[in-house]
Amino acid sequence: MEGQNISVKCKVRLLRALVLSIFLYVCETWTLTAELQRRIQTLEMRCYRTILGLSYLSHTSNDQVRTTIQQHIGPYDDLLTIVKEKKLRWYGHVTRSDGLAKTVLQGTVERRRRRGGNRKKWSDNIKEWTKKTFAETQALAQDRNRWRDLVHNSSRRRPDDSTQS
Structure with a gap:
């Protein structure tokens, strides 16, 4: 098998540089539903x-995998946290x-309301994560x-905390 001589730390750095940079392209525009959050994880x-x-x-278990990765590379932000942070930064x-x-x-x-439940909107993520109204976040983003x-x-x-859709 190829890649057995490459350290886990180097593999994670390659993953973040080559794969995740492409994955995160334009993630600021995504509306994060529970299903999309599950897929990201x-x-x-x-x-x-x-x-x-x-x-x-x-x-x-996933917790064991996270612990093993953390032992190799140190503390890190999970992918969902990175997506949320990029989206909030872009909003500001x-x-x-x-x-x-x-x-x-x-x-x-x-427009007319669709049948069924309301779809989650892009701005709903901002309200949910900040626990503030849209007007409050707009005023706060000025500073x-x-x-x-x-x-x-x-x-x-x-x-x-935020997996409800």
Whole structure:
């Protein structure tokens, strides 16, 4: 098997540089539903299991895989935390600017409501993670330092806290 002479730390660095950079491309525009969050976590664990050479038949829990990876590379942010942080940072950036993106972000389109339950909107993620209204987040985003602190604290919550769709 190839790659047996490459350390786990080097493999994780390659994963983050080559695979995750492509995966995270335009992740700021995603609406994170419970299903999408589950898929993101599944991708991350699949990549780590491949790096460690673990089979699903070995019955190794995700917590054990995370612990093993952390022993090799030290503390790290999981993929879902990175996505949330990038999305919150982009929201703050767009809110402070005066461009088309801000107009689109703040605009709404009048239409008939669909049958069934309401779909989760992009802005619902921001409200859910910050625990603030849309108007409060827009005012808070004007101060970069306060927004940066909020982004850091909001994105670091455990994924289990925000898996409702």
